[in-house]
Amino acid sequence: MSGVTGPAAANSSMNRRALAALFVRLGAFAAIGIILLYFAIYARGFTSSYNLQNVVEQSVILTMLAYGMTVVFIGTGTDVQQGGVDLSVAANAGLAGAVFVTLLNLGLPEPLAILAAIFSGMAMGLLNGIAVVLFRIIPLLATLAVMNIATGLELTITGNNVVGASSEFLTMLQFGRFLGISALAWVLIVFTIFVTILVHYSPFGVRLYAVGGFPEAARAAGLNVGFNIYFSYIFSGLCAGIAAVLIVSRLSASTLGTGLHLLPVLAAALLGTVFSRRFVPTIGGTLIASLFVGFLANGFQLLGISSYWVSGVQGALILLVVALTSFAKPAEGG
Template identity: 40%
Template sequence: MEQAVNALRTEWNRPFLIKYSGYAVFILAAVYFSFRSPSFLTAGNWINILVQSSVLGVVSCGMTAILIGGGNHVIKGGIDLSLANNLALNAAISAVMIGKGYPVWAALGAALLSSAAIGFVNALAVAVLKIIPLLATLSMMYLLQGVQLLLTENKVVSVSHPLLSSIANDSFLLLPIPLWFFIAVGLLMHLLFNHTVFGNWVYAVGGNRQAAEAAGVRVRLTLGATYVIAALTAAIAGLLAAARLSGSVPGIGDAMLLDVLLAGLMSAIFSRHAVPNMFGTVLSSLFVGMLSNGFTLINVPTYWVYAVKGSMILAAVAVTTTQQRSAV
């Protein structure tokens, strides 16, 4: 009895805001923006937030897969800095090929193959060659950035196609098409990582790679698969980005990198076990989208927006580390 009381007391002694910090920040930010801007709570604005969050949410699910499988080591942990530029390159390939008259299926197929190849190279570098993910994907990030600029000649590539227009502007069951993509990817990733043997393997590899290998898990294959899966989410997000932008815009990868990192890292705050997870990624993507939208509505300068997001990445890592230590 005394042990049960002590365990309960320990649980309640954990700071409330640490345990539920993600939800608290989400609510406080929404309340703040609603007071600062009368248009923030309108239905039209929230539809806009959901649509804006869709591209980010899809690719952030891929980042979360890598964070889960790579573990939380500060230097050697899982990360893919090339995901945002993978997305940008996909949009560029689709826009350039459609603009040159190629069939849309050929353009989208080439973009998908490009993403798969990028994911395979990252998987090879990290899982087989055992290069630190931070360095391997940083190199890939700059490589993709150069290829995109070469492909587009550092210009805006505008295209018009019925399929892209339909994805960007049409709705199904009262919800915009991009949101359905986000829902589908989020649901599939949640099922894959929480209700399959593969998902158990990924969490095992991220939790303790040596123990997972001793238990018979194919560590290299499992770890490499997360990079390929993440690359495929970048391909889907690239299609959504190309549809929303009606083509390709230079610098979109650099602009999205901070948001992708923030959404992936913040997912752990929406977990009682302080680990990255797909449900948390959906919430954190919506939060980042709400943050960008709110700052725009109240005319906050861009440099302050970057400062706030950078501080939130640091806070997310700090809170997650605190939660994990208290759980030990």
């Protein structure tokens, strides 16, 4: 590689590292491209518009939850023990789904039930925020406790049963189309644009990155660190609430096991950092990562490879990607 860079870069380790970073990023894109190309050639029906839409629809829920996790990463840092992570996001969506379905079946008007679901998600997010900001509990632990509470409440509300629900709105979400694109995909598109503007193109987003990147510096610069952390967790709760409505529309029911999305969500949000220039969490990176995870599972299915392999390949992929980036990242002096 140094042969390509020439003497200009050789005297500066900064340059070399930037080049390595570029290499890793391009490599990550190239790897994804090659894998998708392979599927396109060898997996029959992979490129059909029906299949592509199907994958996107399947990925919507994972992506929404991963957005929540990404915003928490941005606003509170990715350091695992001290920084922020929201372990409760998936369980939170499960609880919001249970709230939604139960209220709907009690005869509450649908808009109110949807609001209640989103409110339930945000309330759990607020609880996370209180635990982290006010009580100064380590985020990993605070969100772990909230996760337990959310799972327990979900079990209590649903009595460990699948609770069905149907309405015109849910059917519309499930089967509706507009300009040839399904309603679920529209939700993802609109929400992605909204989050991207909020995080990447607004002063607010800049402050969020500042607080997550270096809290002490942000505090010294006069930013309200606590507010931004509250915001991150409540936003994550909002994502969970919306995801809950989407889950219910896809399955026509609130089912247990939404909490199992936690690890794929974590993986998508962490994997997404590879697609940014400085290996920080970004909305675009998370979107690519979670869509890729969806395409991977789908391609395997079409190739007839046992689904038992999928999580192993995902794990190997995480390790590969992270090992590559760790060589390109600046050394940590921490």
